[in-house]
Amino acid sequence: MKKKLIILYFLLGITTIGFGQEFPEKNKKYDLQIFEFLVSSTEKDSTLLETFLMNIKPFSKWDMRPLKREKVWALDTIHLASEVPNFIWGAFSNKYKISQKESMNMPNQFLGKGVEKRSSLESYLNENLKKIDGLSKLILESKNDIFLSQNNLQRIDNVYKENNRYWKYSIPSDSPFPISNQIETNIKDSYSKKQIKLLELLKDLKIYSAIKTHKGIFYIIDGFTDNSYGYYFNQQGEMEKDNFLFQIMRSEKINKNYFYYVAN
Known part of the structure; x- marks a missing residue:
């Protein structure tokens, strides 16, 4: 039993090291810092929805998609880079009082x-x-x-x-x-x-x-x-x-x- 526990801890250690090497941002909370920055920026400038949508367009100043990695550690798990802006839109659509149904339809539209x-x-x-x-x-x-x-x-x-x-x-x-x-x-x-x-x-x-x-x-x-x-x-x-x-x-x-x- 003791031997099995040692092996388990060893494997968990390797997994943790692997995640740390592949996703060095894992424990840095850069994603949360950026989200809080966007929240404070929109509140400070009373950003209109039209301006917000302009700023989150691909490659604009509030597009936080990783540009060089297809996968990223965000929101406590691994996500595709393409998923990140959808989380941002989901959070802010509520702020701009857009219904969940409408916000989910907008990409298809x-x-x-x-x-x-x-x-x-x-x-x-x-x-x-x-x-x-x-x-x-x-x-x-x-x-x-x-x-x-x-x-x-x-x-x-x-x-x-x-x-x-x-x-x-x-x-x-x-x-x-x-x-x-x-x-x-x-x-x-x-x-x-x-x-x-x-x-x-x-x-x-x-x-x-x-x-x-x-x-x-x-x-x-x-x-x-x-x-x-x-x-x-x-x-x-x-x-x-x-x-x-x-x-x-x-x-x-x-x-x-x-x-x-x-x-x-």
Whole structure:
């Protein structure tokens, strides 16, 4: 019996070490700190629902999905990265007095809108192909991967520009989340002329975000929690379907290098 207990404790110890190595954030409560930060931020600024929905779009300033790991330790267990924004939406939909039924229907309604808009958005891309080709060239040449242009908020990788002020999150080295409860405003970072031109092109083309991967570029026209729809660019004319940040529900080829996609 004693020998069996020793073996059991040994196995439990190995499991704990394994979780600690795979999920170093396990006991740090970064998820709770971020949630409390979002609660206090919305209360402090009396954030309207429309603004909140803008800020939690994929890759916007309150999107806390891990960008480099498909799984994360959050809410005392292991979750897929794509599940994290759904928890945030579930919690805040109640704050904004949206019924559970309505809040659960909104992602499906959003995806339905993405499917319905396919034809008009494909036509829009073909009409503006020269301009979007120029944008793709700029992004491929850039050392950056994340580009965002929303009203008064812009982002290039981890540097944000909001109301003409640059800032970034102070993120612990062992945190898998792209945001935190600490913001640095006294930074020397700024955007170059080429980066500004790129962001202006995004805005001009009515694309709020562009994400460069090792295979191509996702152009996000609109997003809700972890859902999005837009265009995908690939130099070989192949659709990327193995990116955990974009779980492709539907894709159709528009021309040689571009696809229309809907991701959930």
